[in-house]
Amino acid sequence: MNVASLNFQHWRGYLELMRPANIVTAWADILVGFAASGSGVIFAQLLNGQATATSLIPLAWLLLATTGLYGGGIVFNDVFDAELDQKERPSRPIPSGRVSRQNAALLGSILFAIAIVAAFQVSWLSVILALVITFAALLYDSLAKHHPFFGPLNMGLCRGSNLLLGVSAVPAIVWERWYLALIPVLYIAAITAISQGEVHGGKKITGIVAVLLIAIVLTAVVALGFFVEYSAYPKGVVVRGASPIGEDIATLPFAALLAVRILPNFIQAARDPVPEKIRNAVKVGVLSLIILDATVAAGFAGLSYGLLVLILLPISMSFAKIFAVT
Numbered sequence: 001m002n003v004a005s006l007n008f009q010h011w012r013g014y015l016e017l018m019r020p021a022n023i024v025t026a027w028a029d030i031l032v033g034f035a036a037s038g039s040g041v042i043f044a045q046l047l048n049g050q051a052t053a054t055s056l057i058p059l060a061w062l063l064l065a066t067t068g069l070y071g072g073g074i075v076f077n078d079v080f081d082a083e084l085d086q087k088e089r090p091s092r093p094i095p096s097g098r099v100s101r102q103n104a105a106l107l108g109s110i111l112f113a114i115a116i117v118a119a120f121q122v123s124w125l126s127v128i129l130a131l132v133i134t135f136a137a138l139l140y141d142s143l144a145k146h147h148p149f150f151g152p153l154n155m156g157l158c159r160g161s162n163l164l165l166g167v168s169a170v171p172a173i174v175w176e177r178w179y180l181a182l183i184p185v186l187y188i189a190a191i192t193a194i195s196q197g198e199v200h201g202g203k204k205i206t207g208i209v210a211v212l213l214i215a216i217v218l219t220a221v222v223a224l225g226f227f228v229e230y231s232a233y234p235k236g237v238v239v240r241g242a243s244p245i246g247e248d249i250a251t252l253p254f255a256a257l258l259a260v261r262i263l264p265n266f267i268q269a270a271r272d273p274v275p276e277k278i279r280n281a282v283k284v285g286v287l288s289l290i291i292l293d294a295t296v297a298a299g300f301a302g303l304s305y306g307l308l309v310l311i312l313l314p315i316s317m318s319f320a321k322i323f324a325v326t
Contacts (some may be wrong), residue, residue, distance in 0.1 A: 013098030014107060017078055018071040021319035022286060024312050026070040026162055028293035029184065030062045031309045032300070033166020036180055037173045040301030043308070058169045061121040065130055066162055068115025073137030073158065075108035080141045092324075125171040133161045145192075148206075152192035156185035159289075180296065187217045187292055191285040194269055194278055195326065202278055207270025210281075214266055221295045222255050250303040254295035254310070262288050283325045287316050 034040060039059070045051035078085065078094055079101055086095040093099040099107075112134050119130035136158045144154035160181030167174045190213035193206055262285055269281040290313045298306025 013093035013096075016093050016323050017075045017099060017104055017107065018111075019074045019325065020323050021316045021325050022074060023067055023070050024316035024319060025286060025289040025293075026066040026159075027063055028290040028309050028312050029159060029162040030059070030066050030166035031305075031312075032293040032297040033163045033180075034059050034062070034169050035166075035297045035301035035305055036163075036177045037167045037170040038300075039169050040297070040305050043301075043305060058122045061118045062126065062166055062169060065115045065118035065122075065126070066165060068111040068113070068118065069130060069133045069137065069162065069165075072108045072111035072115065072134070073141065075104055075111065076138060076141045077145075079104050079108060119165070123168055123171045125174060126165060126168040129161055129165045129168055133158055133165070136161065148193070148196065151196070152189035153185070155192040156188040157181075159184040159188045163293075183217060183220055183292070183296065184289070186213050186220070187285075187289070190214050190217070190266070191282055194266065194273075194285075195282045202269070202273035204270060204273055207266070207273050207278075211263070211266045211270050214262060214285075217292070218255060218259050218263075221251060221258075221292065221299075224251070224296065224299060250298040250306060251295050254291060254298050254306055258288060258291040258295055261291060279326055283320065286325050287313065287320060290316060 042051050042055045046053065046055070078092060082094045082101050085092045090096060094101055094104055116127060116130050116134070119126040136154060140151065140154040140158065145151040160183075163184055164174055164178065164181050167177050167180070190210040193213070194202060194210040196202060196206065262281075265277075265281040265284045269277045290309065294306045294309040294313075297309045
């Protein structure tokens with residue numbers, strides 16, 4: 001093996017620790033939060049010459065922040081699990097020796113620091129949310145993930161707070177749209193619950209609970225239009241050539257795609273909770289976060305914006321073919 005090959009394996013180890021496919025799903029959280037804040041209209045305004053690219057600078061900072069937060073959280077997950085992975089998953093970067101535990105901890109710390117600095121460029125509320133996510137991620141990695149109830153809840157809170165981080169592009173709106181965080185909380189809780197059987201297999205009751213949680217999420221995203229005034233265009237904002245009609249209807253095709261993609265896998269894992277089926281359900285569930293986000297985003301910012309979020313799915317799936325998701 002030559003030096004170039006060794007360097008490639010070295011850097012690949014760091015990328016594996018960060019789970020690139022998963023980070024892309026975190027971008028989708030930010031985009032749906034950005035839409036819920038009323039800022040999704042900026043994309044339509046850009047096309048019509050009513051806004052400039054500088055209007056998207058807060059979004060760029062928030063995307064960088066979530067990259068650091070998710071990357072840092074997932075890296076520290078492997079740092080805390082180093083001994084366990086030595087027995088159960090020896091091919092992972094730390095137990096395989098491609099990345100030292102100390103260097104992994106340093107990488108995770110740098111990623112968290114980048115996230116907090118990036119959030120500071122947007123608002124103080126963004127910084128507070130970034131700090132909350134950092135603390136919640138470390139709590140999950142070190143303690144909570146070993147608890148059958150608090151582990152899934154903890155991870156769900158991380159993703160729910162990440163969505164609110166996107167909303168913090170307009171800080172005042174966070175207090176109006178806080179309830180949106182409940183959707184990823186339930187969704188991620190379902191994935192985290194069923195993922196506890198990835199290595200040794202799970203329990204049927206856990207799979208059934210996970211399927212019920214997914215069913216609740218699907219019902220919630222469809223019902224959201226009946227309880228929330230979906231609007232792609234905030235009051236007082238006029239976008240030339242755009243129609244603000246039917247944002248609630250725009251969610252339906254995305255919701256149908258979400259149901260078709262995740263329900264069969266979760267039902268199979270619930271019926272026969274063997275490691276292979278559970279890992280497949282978890283992988284599909286994580287990547288389908290993008291579809292969930294596209295569903296809600298379409299409600300707040302229209303069909304085109306939902307499709308913009310959905311574009312992240314093939315990107316994430318491409319990374320998933322190269323780097324591990326679970």
